[in-house]
Amino acid sequence: MTSEARSPSTKPYNGPVGGWGSAKSVVEITLREHVPFKGPKLLSTQNKPEGYMCVSCAWAKPARPHPLEFCENGAKATAWEITSRRADPAFFSKHTLSELELWSDHDLEEQGRLTHPLRWDATSDKYVPVPWTEAFNEIGQELRGLDPHQVDLYTSGRASLETSYMYQLFARMYGSNNLPDSSNMCHESSSVALPESIGASVGTAILSDFENTDCIFYIAQNVGTSSPRLLHDLQDAVNRGVKIVTLNLLRERGLERFVNPQSPVQMLTGKETRISSEYYQVNNGGDIAALFGVCKALIEADDALKASGNSRVAGQDGEPKDPDNAAMVAFAASIASADKKHVLDHDFIEQHTAGFEEFAQAARAHRWDELERVSGLSRDQMMEAAATYARSDAVMMVYGMGLTQHLMGVQNVHMVCNLALLRGNIGKPGANICAVRGHSNVQGQRTVGITEKPGLAPLDKLSELYGFEPPRWTGRSTVETCEAIMNGQSRAFVGLGGNFLRAVPDTTAMEEGWRKLRLSVQIATKLNRSHVVHGQVAYLLPCRGRIELDEQATGPQAVSMESSIAHFHGSRGKAKPASAELLSEPAIIAGIAKATLGETKVPWDAWVGNYAEIRDAIERTYPETFKDFNKRLFRPGGFARPLPARERKWVTQSGKANFITPERLFPEFSTSVRTDVLHLATLRSNDQFNTTIYGYSDRFRGIEGTRRIVFMNEKDIARLGFAAGETVDVTTAIDDNNVRKVTGLRIVPYNIPKGCCAAYYPETNPLFPLAHHDPKSKTPSYKLLPVRISRPNPTPDG
Structure with missing residues (x-):
């Protein structure tokens, strides 16, 4: 028995996240689960004082809730649980x-x-x-x-x-x-990396940071599907003029445009909030290279600013002009502090951190062409992101499982911390690390002793x-x-x-x-x-x-x-x-x-x-x-777990926050380098939460009636000799003498970097070897797996 027997359809989605589409989806799920009156009554108390916490995502319950403190996916989770069936x-x-x-x-x-x-x-x-x-x-x-x-x-x-x-x-x-x-399967990489870097096992951000920040780096997390209530905080920040710099594999609509279903003006006029001011599509597995590029730009700009007082720049005294150095000095001057003496926060680095020189040397040593190849970003893009970062006094780092579910997930999180530490963006209002968790108490169960360690x-x-x-x-x-x-x-x-x-x-x-x-x-x-x-x-x-x-x-x-x-x-x-x-x-x-x-x-x-x-x-x-x-227990907004790192007290072996230098830019796979290998990432649709499938619609990606999909770049489709809509098999491309295959996936052209592809979780979980995980956190690498695409083998009589 399957509900996926109907004819599937795919077409581009041009609308925003939220808006009338979300309102319609909420009505539809309450009708389908036969709770048209019970559902809305309960939803009015969801995430409210004296009400119940949403059973899906783990986003916070604010002290001053919105009139309706639930999102489309939260409504689906509630209707799914209170169904009359x-x-x-x-x-x-x-x-x-x-x-x-x-x-x-x-x-x-x-x-x-x-x-x-x-x-x-x-x-x-x-x-x-x-x-x-x-x-x-x-x-x-x-x-x-x-x-x-x-x-x-x-x-x-x-x-x-x-x-x-x-x-x-x-x-x-x-x-x-x-x-x-x-x-263990989602944010264990955070639980390992954050204590090593800053002495806290969880993120340090609180809700008021969104009210005090000047800039948000939003990395590898799909807010529109995984934590839509967070869009309210992002929208409020954007309305204050906050820059949101997004680094993500796919162009996700929730990180682009949002119509607030609770705003009569936006609902009636269709006026949209643009979420990301800068959106950079990073190659699958290219996050360390991209973040290293931003760090390199900051460090070398700081170096250039220091040296500019004694160097002969721009052809002074008849010396030959060094265009690259001159450009870096100009870049440094454009992003430097008001006194034009520094780009990095040297006082913070000296007082609060260890390992800076080793990390800075590694950043200087990486060639720009290498960082561009691995990250998929240009040097100009990485420097543009660095400039936005440097011109902001308080910067938040927000990230999700797109960073943690990797072979180098722990090192991905180290790099987020490294970027924050360069300018002292931990432990001050509006500047902290926010690790967006998935399920509603996945963080809390570890706090009270659910651990194998x-x-x-x-x-x-x-x-x-x-x-x-x-x-x-x-x-x-x-x-x-x-x-x-x-x-x-x-x-x-x-x-x-x-x-x-x-x-x-x-x-x-x-x-x-x-x-x-x-x-x-x-x-x-x-x-x-x-x-x-x-x-x-x-x-x-x-x-x-x-x-x-x-x-x-x-x-x-x-x-x-x-x-x-x-x-x-x-x-x-x-x-x-x-x-x-x-x-x-x-x-x-x-x-x-x-x-x-x-x-x-x-x-x-x-x-x-x-x-x-x-x-x-x-x-x-x-x-x-x-x-x-x-x-x-019922204090408005909840009560905070004590985290010394919020107060710049570092519970680490060094007694300081640590710059930790990744071993390499990209994982080493046990597979030969072949042009037919793509790097697969698994995704959730906006009609599911984790393994719970509410239906067969992924509205924001234009998918209806199926989850048997593989998203590919149009150039890869043509290069590999396939056609849009063709049904193919996907096979694991790691040479471990065990053929893992998922069959019958339909090719959908999508805005994804060349050499990368994506498909739904958990349908493609059979492709992932158990040994394919981060060596320290043991988090499965659901966001990065080498695969090959092929046509189905013909039947013996076909």
């Missing part, structure tokens, strides 16, 4: 899991909310209802029979701080540090509070969990949300290993691929969603999460639960923990009855981060 026992009685394996991701989730706890019955190959107590006892019995090293406990980015804290505590009391999570968890404190000895061995990241599943070392997988099988690389091999698991347990709101492919013993446990009223022993409960700007926010569900049989996530974790561990010092039942007690426990564990947690 139900995947109940009657549904599962009609379908075997073998049959459901043939369904598309969209159609599995479109069946609606799960209503009852389910256990796989091997005889009928169906999910059948099971009482909660029985499910917990059987799961506990299975877990007790396994070595904790063999068990992986995964967390998606939606679980609240309260649930995540309970989950990591259960895992460690059970004896496992195998706590892979969705952060024992050095990042307060193990001694947990031992003191709960009277047990936590495991001290290093657990498995997501990539390592996949390896363990493939080779049989992992025997059980417990999933707290998400669609793990669709999110990870090497999909075909992963599904083969997944079927060999002894136990698979999934806590979820809707049906997905990770549920219909299963272990030998399988349970599907439905939970209440964040939007739903969570009534416990002491009354309605609130939960909390951390936003992209490291602020903590409270959230209260408002909707009636989809089924009386649903339990909350904390109740499910407590049920499994009690059945597995027996008697402990943890008051599981009391925590389930009153989530404020969980927050008190979090505060006892992290007293500095969560001081007065319950008192500040």
